[in-house]
Amino acid sequence: MDSPPIVISASPHVHSDRTSKRIMYDVVIAMVPAFLVSLYVFGINAFIATATAVVSCLLFEYLIQKYLLKTAITIADGSALITGILLAFNLPAGLPIWMIVVGSLVAIGIAKLSFGGLGFNIFNPALVGRVFLLVSFPVQMTLWPTAVENNTTLADAVTGATTLGIIKDGLQFGETMTELSAQLPSHLNLFLGITGGSLGEMSALALVLGGLYLLARKVISWHIPVAVLGTMALMTGIFWWADPQHYANPLIHVLSGGAILGAFYMATDLVTSPVTKKGMLIFAIGIGVITVVIRLFGSYPEGISFAILIMNAFVPLINKYFKPRRFGSKIKAKIV
């Protein structure tokens, strides 16, 4: 009468259809618009860089797991794919291929697998790869190709330096924002992506589009992106309000550099961000503050990669001290 074998397991006996694999592939889908923009702006170089990073991330994960760690191969879970794409998004188009391969090895080998693989890494692997490359090859990593070299239709719309780079250099040489404004792309161009910068950080529009997809699919919550960008806008706004000749306006800060890419795609990395909403806000405000401090007072024009990595290190501490409120631990109700 019982059709064997009967499964006996503890409750619950149903499960939501949300799986980690689906989450990972949702992130990949969300990055498609930004990838298309990078193809449009940088042409074949964008494709080569992304393909190189993705293939080497997957390959290194496979090789290290198979021959070094001798554990199960997890390249199909989508996480190495995301690391590859994000790493490429954080690099200038036209970076020598071997450097991309080195960056991938650092990201997967050091930042991810040496910590124990997916779920155990403390730092965002793609950012570790990028920062490793930035400090190892500072010249190549800040050589932003112009669109002309890549035969795109955008002519000289894309400059040889990033918006933040122009501002940093200009202000250091005593120029004012008014004098610099002629060299800067318009706000609209910044928003659309007609500017210079890393592969994937070009178009705020494309990134926000993907970000909204992630929000709609509930892969991320609004807390981190809103708090990162909000903190940046608020802080740069105060400086700009006090001295508009020596500080760029908050709109430029939010739209340029890696702010949106970082806020929506890297700071929100599930593994390396806090678990509670309260914790997420603290984490994101920290990222915003550190980014602005580096941008305004540090020697690098952009600082969000460093900011995220620094705050990644605080995540265990944040998780420990910003716990959800236990039900019934504080009794507000009184008997009427």
Next chain:
Amino acid sequence: MLKTFPKGGIHPPENKLTSSKPIQRLPVPKVVYVPIAQHIGIPAEIIVDRKDKVEIGQVIAKSGGFVSSNIHSPVAGTVTKLDMIVDSTGYKKQCIVIRTDAKNASNFVETEYPLKKEIALEPQKILQRISDYGIVGLGGATFPSHVKLNIKADKKIDCLIINGVECEPYLTADHRLMLEKAEEILMGIQILMYALNVPRAIIGIENNKRDAIETFKKLILQEPKIQVAALQVKYPQGGEKQLVRALLKREVPKNGLPLDVGVIVHNVGTIFAIYQAVQHNKPLIERVVTVTGKKMGNASNFWVKIGTPIKDLITEVGGMPEGTRKIVNGGPMMGKALKNTDVPVTKGTSGILVISEDEASRGETKPCIRCGECVTVCPMGLEPHLLMNLSEKGMFENAGHEDILTCIECGSCSYVCPSHRPLLDYIRFGKSIVKKLDVSKN
């Protein structure tokens, strides 16, 4: 805005397949298997012997202490055996086997009583009756009702909450009972309000049972002390603490009871059983059971005698569907998977759910990606991923300090975990050890 509890919760597919199926009477089984531990607390003590003739409703096992309950014979017949049989916990438990007397007419009388409105008993007698007649919480916890109703002089109750939430997917036993026995339930509420001298009562029903809400709304027009509240559909709203929070915005303290915030919560099924005991002298010998499953042809709701083997129910709905891999006593979120269909229906059986191949197995466990979803959905404000890790690593003292004992085992964390981690399994394990260590006092 519909009321609900603010922290956590999930909304699994409701799958209330049987909400329009009237409660049918299951044929009287030939043999009943009545376990003596059907409630939380001390098992009852058997007071009959082999070959004894028993009448329907006769006490066959006596309450073994304060937190215990009498057990009555669900049929008239002969005790054939005092046996050990596997019940829904999966363990062998002592049980009284009674062969139904096919010639005894009392077994086959349709017990439909007319509504009786006058309350003849004194408050103290009512409470005694509830205790004597074996009433336990029928929502699933099977906590002896008289214990809940035993209110110490220093506690004041200002509200009685009637739990008609039925937040478990699939189950419709309470829903049908509310539709078919609304007047009796209302009477039961009034009996309790009178016995405990409580000034008001609220019936909480989730908004996916509009018909039940409307039914009660019409009936309470002349009852200013009783309210009906529609609740947003959210699991586990049927949990006492969640329901009290949703209806009254009162938070039951961490290791406390609803009593500590002036509330008593009873399930609608329990209220109906109380009505029958007090007004019609009927002990708890039968209950409503939903028999359901996506492939179950004639899924429906039944009045079932306690002790009826589950296979009788399965036969009644057309037999076990092809490809069945799991049989659950209760709902899909908190029910227990059964070893076989010989297990009897007990006072806590609210449903029998049959799950087929594609849903029976769990997904492969993957590493935690710290998405925090379990923390978001936990209605008790716990961190399930952390509790699982602590239990897995044997750090029980820490688990105690992280309030592992306040977990209500609703299973929301395991339900949402994208990595299919057995969160609740480890938390249960951790709880069992922490209880022994008793370290979570502070």
